[in-house]
Amino acid sequence: MAKKSAVNRNLAVKRLVKLQAPKRLALKAIANDESRPLEERFEARLKLAKLPRSGSATRFRNRCEITGRPRAFYRKMKMSRIALRDLGSKGHIPGLVKSSW
Numbered sequence: 001m002a003k004k005s006a007v008n009r010n011l012a013v014k015r016l017v018k019l020q021a022p023k024r025l026a027l028k029a030i031a032n033d034e035s036r037p038l039e040e041r042f043e044a045r046l047k048l049a050k051l052p053r054s055g056s057a058t059r060f061r062n063r064c065e066i067t068g069r070p071r072a073f074y075r076k077m078k079m080s081r082i083a084l085r086d087l088g089s090k091g092h093i094p095g096l097v098k099s100s101w
Contacts, residue, residue: 002068010061013054020055024048 030036030044053059062073064080072081079087088096 002063002070006070007063007068010063013060016052016055017057017060020051021057024051024055027051 027044027048031041031048033041061070062075062078063070064073064083065078066083067080069080069082073079074081074084077084077093084093084096085098087093088098
C-alpha cells in the first residue's frame, strides 16, 4: 500500500490539472500559432509560465486505484500488476485466467 500522503497529493494534482486544462490549452494555442504577432505569442508564453507548475498534465502520476502503487500500472484496468493478479486469482475479473504449470 502506498503512502496516503503520496496518493492524496496525486489527487490534488489531478484536480488542479483538470481545473487548469482549458486555460493552458488556450494559451498554448496562442503561443504556437505562427500567424499571430511575435509579441502576442511571447505574452502567452509568459502567462503560461506564471500558471502553477503542478497544473501541468505531466505532473500527474498514474496510480493503482486499489493499492495506490505507482509502478507497473495497466492503463486499461487502472490498477497495478499485483492487484490485477490478486483479483484474477480470486476470479473477480471475467475472462482472466492466471496461468500455472
